[in-house]
Amino acid sequence: MSMVTRVRAFPVQYPEPNNDGKLRSLTLVAVDTDDGATGWGEAISGTVETSQAVAFLAERRLATLIQGRDPRAVRQVWQDVRDATFWDGNGGVLTFAHSAIDMALWDLAGIVQDRPLYELLGGRRTDRVRACASTIFATGDLDRIRSEYAGFAAEGYTAVKGGWG
Structure with a gap:
């Protein structure tokens, strides 16, 4: 059975083409397992400093709460992290980091089970999706x-x- 071994976070800045090239900040988060699988998540961060704070919290605070866990138990891991961070506050930068890790765990759950994410989230609901x-x-x-x-x-x-x- 796969176990989470590491969380890596990467603050990123790029020129947003839909906003006249203004710099956009986000944080990419990778969650790795002992069998070599990696799931990816992201959090829009707004500023360079916020992106760095998200990375710090993901790698230093939240990683300790998910290392050794089964990446398929996404819902339980989410609740356990939420419970463990109650006193850290609800919202803001911590929630950005938690969200990026949650997204990475869902990605990882699909990878380690060799199943598409839509199946893990309840199955196909339609054959077509309106483009927006x-x-x-x-x-x-x-x-x-x-x-x-x-x-x-x-x-x-x-x-x-x-x-x-």
Whole structure:
């Protein structure tokens, strides 16, 4: 049976193409097992400092709570981490780190069981999923926004998720 052996975290910055190239920060988290499998998760972090804090908490605080655990027991591990970090606070940077590890464990659970994640999450519900374009409202220029949405429609999208920076 596979066991979690290590958590690695990587703060990353990149220019966000949907936000005029402004730098975006996130943290990638890898959870490794004794049999060589690796699951990946991520947490959007907002700032370089937050991304570094997420990495620190994932590798130093939360890793100790999941090392030696069965990566297939994702729900139980999630609850155990939640219970163990009660006094650390609910929300913010700790939750970002917990979320990235949870995502990595789900990825890992699928890998070690050689099953697609959708099966682990309850099975297929449909044969088709509506595609949705995504953008960031990085400008107050209404004509630019209209043009961007017209471009999405021309590409065949019938839905758009818009957000702010």
